Amino acid sequence: MLDIPKPPFHRANRLASQKVSEILAIGARAAELKKQGHPVIVLGAGEPDFPTPSNVIEAAHRAALDGQTTYTPLAGTPEMKAAIVEKFRRENGLDYAMNEVIATAGAKQVIFNAFMATLNPGDEVIIPTPFWTTYSAMVDICDGVPVTVTCSGESGFKILPEQLEAAITPQTRWLMLNSPSNPTGAAYSPEELLKLLEVLERHPDVWLLSDEIYEHIVYDDFPAVSPAALSATIRQRTLIVNGVSKAYAMTGWRIGYGAGPADLIAAMTVVQSQSTSNACSIAQAAAIEALTGPQDILTERRDNFQTRRDFVVEALNEIGGLSCRKPEGAFYAFASCEGILGAKTPDGQVLTSDREFCSWILETAHVAMVPGAAFGLSPYFRVSYATSREELEEAMARLATACAELELPA
Incomplete structure (x- = not known):
């Protein structure tokens, strides 16, 4: 087979400052850990965990048939x-x-x-x-x-x-x-x-x-x-x-x-x-x-999300070094980890940023969260509660256990 030289690729200047989303990178690492057999819980999703309403699906089906x-x-x-x-x-x-x-x-x-x-x-x-x-x-x-x-x-x-x-x-x-x-x-x-x-x-x-x-x-x-x-x-x-x-x-x-x-x-x-x-x-x-x-499903799902919000915010605020404001809407909690910075992990690593904290939690507690740095503000992290109550309870328990193992700064 001929050894044909690879032509140079010229990337547009407008993409010079652009890269793949950090959220996607975290998701990819979570998927890799899952492949290795770890029970990862992903709290980074920006989409509801509910199905599309059946009447909507039926309307699409009719449109295709028509x-x-x-x-x-x-x-x-x-x-x-x-x-x-x-x-x-x-x-x-x-x-x-x-x-x-x-x-x-x-x-x-x-x-x-x-x-x-x-x-x-x-x-x-x-x-x-x-x-x-x-x-x-x-x-x-x-x-x-x-x-x-x-x-x-x-x-x-x-x-x-x-x-x-x-x-x-x-x-x-x-x-x-x-x-x-x-x-x-x-x-x-x-x-x-x-x-x-x-x-x-x-x-x-x-x-x-x-x-x-x-x-x-x-x-x-x-x-x-x-x-x-x-x-x-x-x-x-x-x-x-x-x-x-x-x-x-x-x-x-x-x-x-x-x-x-x-x-x-x-x-x-x-x-x-x-x-x-x-x-x-x-x-x-x-x-x-x-x-x-029919719009009644909006109220049902909103009430479900509110119950999850209340649980997650309360659970985060009970963990030493973390604090979380109660959000008015969406399905995210944006918590501060400022009280964690400077803490030492059991293996001697000192956590100096929200990125390091989220990475450590993912690798050790197998809970995927997104650091606030990805959204332009540190030291915070985002938790999506668009997942089941069972997964949220397990994720918050793991997070609490992991943080309890940290040697917090004086």
Whole structure:
């Protein structure tokens, strides 16, 4: 066989700062340990452990049998767009026209379309930190500049009005809000949102991207309100991002949707026309049923998540060296391990960071968690409680046992 020289591969400059998600790397290591026979419990998943509702699956089946297997209009079928419009009217008190909504291949594509359609080199996007790291990655890829603003546990991991004001420059194009949040579960009250909107009122060139994917997973009667419903002025420069992945356990169906000014949606549709084209026709039919069919399952599953949240937060706070704020929503607990730093493990290793702590827990207690450093804030770690109560109880017991073996700093 001829020895043909391998041609050089030239990676695009836009990927220079990008790498595979740390969450995926942790998942890969957990899978490797499982292969070796270790009973690993993974608390890193960003998806519900519930099945897709049966009525949704049946709707997809009917659509396939009825021949809904061809291309659809770029921004979604008329039925899909009508379901999105009705959802916003019914649940958020917002009236959108059909040309003000778009259906995409997952909520992530809504964000990517928006940045690709609006960012020029050097344009800035303010991102409260900790944050889902895909936000900054997409800004980078679209030639923008992510401006991260650290939001401490003392502020409930939420950006304060004075922080927002200080972060805005003539180059600022967007503010990103994710409420409830990944990774912290923190959510903004209507009063907190209004104070942030007052800042935006003074800066008419700054638009708001509101990621509301976890809006149905809120606890203790917390009022999940869209900022677009609080200010008619700000609504004119707000893009709402949502989807069926979290509330309806449809992560693999890849259906997201957005709502905003018609000019923005039109520009995003141009981007989509040159990338994925339309979202999957059958998945759109399933999403229509999810949005328009019976909604009682949302309450049932939210209550289940709240029970898990209460258990996990209490268990974490009972472990010496750890502390955890009770989140308002989502299915994550974001706990501090500051009291662990400097501790010595039984084999003599000194744990100096949240990454080292999470790695040690994975290798010894076989519980996979994600360090806060992956989301831009240390020393914390994220626990997803989107798994069974039995696994959560076992994971918390292992974590407590492991931490009890540490020689904590004086």
